Amino acid sequence: MSNAASPKTIETNTFNLMAFLTKHATLVALLALIAFNVVFTKHFISIQTLNVNLTQVATIVIVGVGMTLVIATGGIDLSVGSMMAISGAIAPLIFLGTAVHISEIHLAVAVGMIVAVLAAGAFGWFNGWLITRFRIQPIIATLVLFIAGRGIAQVSTNGNLQPFKLGEFQWIGLGRWFGVPVQVIIMVVLVAIAAWVLKRSLFGRQILAIGGNERAARLAGIPVARVKRWVYCISGLCSGIAGLVVIAINSSSDANLVGLGMELDAIAAVAVGGTLLSGGRATVTGTLIGALIIQLVRYTLLANGVNDDVAKLVKAALIVLAVWLQRHGRS
Amino acid sequence: MKKSSLLSALSSQGVLIALALLILFGWLRYEHFLGLFNISSVLRYNSMFALVALGMCFVIMAGGIDLSVGSTAALGSVVAALLSPHGMLIGTLGGVAAGLCIGILNGLVIVRMRILPFIATLATMLAANGSALLLAQDQSVSVSYDGTFVDLGQGDIYNIPIPALIAVAAYIIGSIVLNYTGTGRAVLAIGGNEDASRLMGLPVDRVKFLVYALSGALSGLAGVILASQFGAGQPIEGVGWELFAIASVVVGGTLLTGGVGSVGATLAGVLLLGLIFNVLNFENGLGWISLSAYWQSVIRGLFLLGVVILQSRLSSKQSAA
Numbered sequence: 001m002s003n004a005a006s007p008k009t010i011e012t013n014t015f016n017l018m019a020f021l022t023k024h025a026t027l028v029a030l031l032a033l034i035a036f037n038v039v040f041t042k043h044f045i046s047i048q049t050l051n052v053n054l055t056q057v058a059t060i061v062i063v064g065v066g067m068t069l070v071i072a073t074g075g076i077d078l079s080v081g082s083m084m085a086i087s088g089a090i091a092p093l094i095f096l097g098t099a100v101h102i103s104e105i106h107l108a109v110a111v112g113m114i115v116a117v118l119a120a121g122a123f124g125w126f127n128g129w130l131i132t133r134f135r136i137q138p139i140i141a142t143l144v145l146f147i148a149g150r151g152i153a154q155v156s157t158n159g160n161l162q163p164f165k166l167g168e169f170q171w172i173g174l175g176r177w178f179g180v181p182v183q184v185i186i187m188v189v190l191v192a193i194a195a196w197v198l199k200r201s202l203f204g205r206q207i208l209a210i211g212g213n214e215r216a217a218r219l220a221g222i223p224v225a226r227v228k229r230w231v232y233c234i235s236g237l238c239s240g241i242a243g244l245v246v247i248a249i250n251s252s253s254d255a256n257l258v259g260l261g262m263e264l265d266a267i268a269a270v271a272v273g274g275t276l277l278s279g280g281r282a283t284v285t286g287t288l289i290g291a292l293i294i295q296l297v298r299y300t301l302l303a304n305g306v307n308d309d310v311a312k313l314v315k316a317a318l319i320v321l322a323v324w325l326q327r328h329g330r331s
Numbered sequence: 332m333k334k335s336s337l338l339s340a341l342s343s344q345g346v347l348i349a350l351a352l353l354i355l356f357g358w359l360r361y362e363h364f365l366g367l368f369n370i371s372s373v374l375r376y377n378s379m380f381a382l383v384a385l386g387m388c389f390v391i392m393a394g395g396i397d398l399s400v401g402s403t404a405a406l407g408s409v410v411a412a413l414l415s416p417h418g419m420l421i422g423t424l425g426g427v428a429a430g431l432c433i434g435i436l437n438g439l440v441i442v443r444m445r446i447l448p449f450i451a452t453l454a455t456m457l458a459a460n461g462s463a464l465l466l467a468q469d470q471s472v473s474v475s476y477d478g479t480f481v482d483l484g485q486g487d488i489y490n491i492p493i494p495a496l497i498a499v500a501a502y503i504i505g506s507i508v509l510n511y512t513g514t515g516r517a518v519l520a521i522g523g524n525e526d527a528s529r530l531m532g533l534p535v536d537r538v539k540f541l542v543y544a545l546s547g548a549l550s551g552l553a554g555v556i557l558a559s560q561f562g563a564g565q566p567i568e569g570v571g572w573e574l575f576a577i578a579s580v581v582v583g584g585t586l587l588t589g590g591v592g593s594v595g596a597t598l599a600g601v602l603l604l605g606l607i608f609n610v611l612n613f614e615n616g617l618g619w620i621s622l623s624a625y626w627q628s629v630i631r632g633l634f635l636l637g638v639v640i641l642q643s644r645l646s647s648k649q650s651a652a
Contacts, residue, residue: 076449078574130636134643137587139396139449143574144639148632154625261570264398264453277447309469312461316454324444 025325026274026289033296041303049299051181055249057295058183060265062242064273064287065194066124066235067266072198073231074211074279075138079127080239080266082149083120084259087243089153091116092162092253095169109169117240123149124236128229142232146263153255163252173248183245187288190238195284207231211279268315269294272322294318345641346583346599353606361613369609371492375484375560377605378494379404380575381598382553385498385505386434386546387576388597392509393542394522394589395441395448400550400576401569402459403433407554409467412564416475419483426555427548433459434547438540448543456573463566472564484560494556498598501549506594514538522589578631579604582638604631 037044063080070077093099094112102108123145130141164170175182198204206227209217218224239259247253273290275282297318301311357364383400390397411426433455440451466472474480486493509515517538520528529535558564577587583600585592608627615622 130639134640136639136643140577140581140587140635140639143578143581144632144636146574147578147635148629151625151628151630151632155623155629159623159625264456267450268453271450277450307465309461309464312457312464316456316458316461319450319454319457320440320444320446323446323450327445 026272026286026293026322029322030289030293030296033293033300037296037300037303041300044303047179051184053292053295053299054184054187055181057291058181058187059242059245060262060269060291060295061187061288062183062190062238062245063235063262063266064269064291065190065284066231066238067263068270068273068275068282068284068287069194069198069207069231070138070235071267071270071275071277072207072211072279072282073228074214075131075228075231076142076267076277077124077127077232077235078139078142078263079123079145079149080235080242081259081262082146082153083123083236083239084243084246084262085150085153085255086123086156087116087120087240088247088253088258089157089162089255090119091169091244092164092247093156095166096162096164098162105166105168109166113169113172113244116244117237120240120243121233121237124239125229125233127236128232131232132225132228150255153258157253157255159255161252161254165251170248170251173245173250186241186245190241191284191288198282198284203227203230208280208282211276211282213280265291265294268319272319274326277323290322293322345638346596346603350599350603350606353603353610357606357610357613361610361617364609364613367490371487371490371495373602373605373609374495374498375492377601378492378498379553379556379560380572380579380605381498381601382501382549382556383572384576384579384597384601385501385594386542386549387573388580388583388585388592388594389505389509389518389542390448390546391577391580391585391587392522392589392592393518393539394525395539395542396452396577396587397437397543397546398449398452398573399433399437399456399459400546400553401572402456402463403430403547403550403569404554404557404572405566405569406430406433406459406463406466407551408558408568409463409472409554409564409566410551411480411555412472412474412558413466415478415480415558417478419479422474422480422558423483423552423555426558427551430551430554431544431548434544434550435540437547438543441543442536442540452543460566467564467566469566471566472558474558474562474564476562481559481562484556484558494560497552497556501552502594502598509592509594514541518542519590519592522591524590575604578635581642582635584638584642586642604634607631607634 043049067077067080091112094115095108097108102111127142127145130136130144131138172182177185198207206217206222209220209222210224210227214224243258246258269291270287271277271290272293273283273286273288275286294315297314298311301314302308363369383404387397387400407426407430410429411422414425415422437452437455440446440455441448482493484494488496509518517528517533520533521535521538525535557568579600580597581587582603583593583596585597607630611622611624611627
């Protein structure tokens with residue numbers, strides 16, 4: 001597939017070169033940040049620092065993977081935070097036995113996690129359905145679930161905090177596998193799969209073709225509606241997983257707070273990572289690097305005694321600067 | 332042009348009809364729904380959202396989006412509260428100026444650096460939030476009760492809440508600007524087709540800059556009212572305001588693609604979404620059913636869903652005809 005001499009090949013090659021360059025630019029920025037920290041921040045080179053930064057960034061990246069695919073089609077998903085809240089609300093309802101009673105705890109946890117993630121995926125699919133069936137702009141279509149989704153999560157738990165202490169479940173947020181936090185492994189696996197899909201698979205090519213020129217993609221016989229629905233469904237699934245990670249870390253599920261503001265963090269990571277916001281060019285590893293840069297800048301500032309509020313100002317400038325540099329890199 | 336004005340007329344009447352039905356429902360069902368106290372508290376509270384939505388309406392009509400309005404309002408409230416000991420005028424001007432600064436920043440980044448409005452205003456949202464927290468030193472800033480500053484949010488003139496009067500005045504001016512000035516027509520033209528507007532010689536960059544500046548200033552003003560109404564500048568308030576404002580604008584029939592819109596219908600959209608909460612409270616008061624406050628976001632979401640599906644139906648009929 002990748003070597004097929006289709007008319008698109010030339011275009012794809014030039015795009016790849018650009019993607020290669022910008023990817024390098026973000027990578028260089030990341031390396032520079034790390035180098036700065038090695039020199040100036042005390043105790044920077046330690047497993048603990050690495051784990052702190054990676055665990056903080058994991059949920060953003062997990063959501064960012066789905067967001068990257070959505071943005072690659074030229075869309076946007078504002079509802080990711082709400083879908084995290086839904087998944088975070090549903091899982092404890094099942095494994096704590098509030099909604100249904102399953103006596104075997106491992107089974108209850110498994111059912112809870114699967115149902116929660118699938119529910120988030122279903123809501124994501126609903127987003128895609130709205131967008132393709134009614135031709136509603138993605139920003140508006142996902143705004144519906146942004147507003148209603150958190151409400152659904154709150155209503156289903158009556159707004160109550162659901163506290164728990166359950167090793168069988170919390171491995172997803174607190175566990176280690178060969179010393180690496182489990183959610184970091186999930187993050188890496190998801191990034192690897194999505195990067196492969198985007199680069200090598202037919203589905204990935206279709207996503208980029210739709211984002212590049214939807215009309216042309218449709219005329220070329222690409223099942224635009226189906227691809228889009230899947231992409232939003234995947235975004236929902238990723239959000240569902242992230243929701244589970246967050247409640248596992250917190251040892252409780254608070255529908256009012258889980259995933260709050262996540263849409264903006266994820267979009268910022270995608271944009272800083274070098275994915276075009278208008279669609280057609282996307283890099284999942286870029287999103288990972290983008291999220292790491294944002295996190296590391298914040299960490300660097302905080303570790304060197306700069307106020308968290310100032311760190312926000314720097315983050316804002318960083319987003320604008322990164323996007324601006326990418327524009328210049330292209331033109 | 333004819334097509335789009337017909338469409339906007341249909342959608343804007345839709346929101347008015349829905350609003351009228353909701354008010355009728357409330358009037359028939361609840362004893363004190365149209366009582367002075369209820370009307371005045373609904374208007375007082377929603378006037379902040381109305382101001383933010385007015386700015387958003389202009390931005391969206393010009394084909395953009397402004398995500399920074401909520402934290403800009405929070406920044407405005409903090410600045411106003413800090414300046415409130417110097418009197419109402421200084422406090423108000425300070426809050427509006429703070430909002431204007433963020434709006435100008437938005438305009439510059441979008442027009443000069445050519446960065447997508449979504450990303451640019453996402454960044455300024457963070458910047459405004461950081462600045463508000465810095466100025467407030469991470470806590471809410473109580474306003475001075477010595478002067479007249481609190482009257483702005485809490486006072487009445489002839490039983491009408493002052494914030495509501497401010498909002499209505501802003502909407503009247505906004506409506507006149509949109510319908511009867513060159514700048515207003517240019518906003519719609521640019522939202523309809525930016526390239527064509529540029530070729531026609533319209534000052535595209537200046538108008539885009541102006542709408543973001545306006546949105547910032549109005550958000551700042553909303554922040555001033557927030558501070559004065561609740562007696563404190565609140566640096567972490569305003570979360571989600573931007574999406575509420577966008578929802579009001581869309582419910583009001585303004586197309587998110589730009590080029591079509593109505594200021595009055597946006598006001599109706601704000602009132603409609605605001606009244607849903609009010610009706611929910613009254614319904615709970617009757618004691619027949621008990622819906623928690625959390626239902627309001629579900630119902631608002633469903634409302635938005637209905638409106639956008641209706642709009643898409645209308646516009647596909649329009650383009651088919």
